[in-house]
Amino acid sequence: MPLEVKKLKVNYKTLEEFKRFKEYGLQELSMLEDLEANIIENDSDSPFYGIYFGNKLVARMSLYQVEARFDRYFSPPQDYLELWKLEVLPDYQGRGYGTALVDFAKSFGLPIKTNPRVKSNEFWEKQGFTSVHYDMQRDLGENPLVWESKQS
Amino acid sequence: MPLEVKKLKVNYKTLEEFKRFKEYGLQELSMLEDLEANIIENDSDSPFYGIYFGNKLVARMSLYQVEARFDRYFSPPQDYLELWKLEVLPDYQGRGYGTALVDFAKSFGLPIKTNPRVKSNEFWEKQGFTSVHYDMQRDLGENPLVWESKQS
Numbered sequence: 001m002p003l004e005v006k007k008l009k010v011n012y013k014t015l016e017e018f019k020r021f022k023e024y025g026l027q028e029l030s031m032l033e034d035l036e037a038n039i040i041e042n043d044s045d046s047p048f049y050g051i052y053f054g055n056k057l058v059a060r061m062s063l064y065q066v067e068a069r070f071d072r073y074f075s076p077p078q079d080y081l082e083l084w085k086l087e088v089l090p091d092y093q094g095r096g097y098g099t100a101l102v103d104f105a106k107s108f109g110l111p112i113k114t115n116p117r118v119k120s121n122e123f124w125e126k127q128g129f130t131s132v133h134y135d136m137q138r139d140l141g142e143n144p145l146v147w148e149s150k151q152s
Numbered sequence: 153m154p155l156e157v158k159k160l161k162v163n164y165k166t167l168e169e170f171k172r173f174k175e176y177g178l179q180e181l182s183m184l185e186d187l188e189a190n191i192i193e194n195d196s197d198s199p200f201y202g203i204y205f206g207n208k209l210v211a212r213m214s215l216y217q218v219e220a221r222f223d224r225y226f227s228p229p230q231d232y233l234e235l236w237k238l239e240v241l242p243d244y245q246g247r248g249y250g251t252a253l254v255d256f257a258k259s260f261g262l263p264i265k266t267n268p269r270v271k272s273n274e275f276w277e278k279q280g281f282t283s284v285h286y287d288m289q290r291d292l293g294e295n296p297l298v299w300e301s302k303q304s
Contacts, residue, residue, distance in 0.1 A: 084293030
């Protein structure tokens with residue numbers, strides 16, 4: 001069964017499902033406030049993509065396209081995707097959901113930068129991501145990993 | 153007994169002690185490589201500050217002064233401190249080590265920004281830190297908290 005990656009809509013159902021994920025934070029709270037205050041409409045597009053198992057959201061990630069003029073990771077500077085909050089619910093891990101999400105991100109044909117959680121390095125290596133050279137002024141508390149498509 | 157915060161030196165002993173902390177990552181690996189390659193000297197200054205219990209490093213944080221021209225958090229833009237990797241070893245938690253480190257950071261008289269680990273919000277609230285308004289383009293996967301000294 002191929003895994004279908006869906007762009008997630010901002011609505012109360014999605015935001016309720018987000019609470020199951022460990023990395024629930026300021027971003028989600030801000031989406032909820034904006035929805036409640038009618039600053040964004042129900043079912044607006046979100047930066048999140050996810051995979052459902054039946055009706056249940058079991059994996060998700062956030063993607064944002066950073067413009068070349070802000071690029072401090074690739075040479076020459078270029079548009080790239082920042083990927084964050086990649087997470088698969090515990091009961092659904094080891095079934096390829098994480099890989100399916102990363103493959104989806106790669107399908108845009110842009111280089112990708114992520115700042116993964118500590119101890120997920122093995123997963124990212126398998127996906128072809130490599131460490132940048134640490135630069136304190138740029139990276140501070142981050143451990144940036146990058147991926148560049150072979151074609152470029 | 154007052155807790156003494158020390159600026160940590162980059163040497164093999166410090167780097168070995170860092171391995172006990174959960175948030176060991178690219179920054180520490182890069183310091184080790186630079187030391188091994190003689191790019192930095194033994195006992196160079198590091199951005200880390202720590203507290204020892206006897207001879208054992210039991211708490212640490214990293215601090216870096218960001219220049220006003222790069223400030224995207226405070227108004228008007230000003231020099232501020234980025235604080236990261238604040239961590240107290242499990243057996244030493246609840247004894248004021250974390251607070252002592254944050255107080256030390258505050259003593260520089262600059263505003264502070266940090267991107268804390270999920271679920272440490274209660275600690276940071278007690279230290280007087282508040283959430284910024286989430287801005288996806290700036291914050292991406294971060295949950296930034298800031299502190300501004302009352303005097304300013």
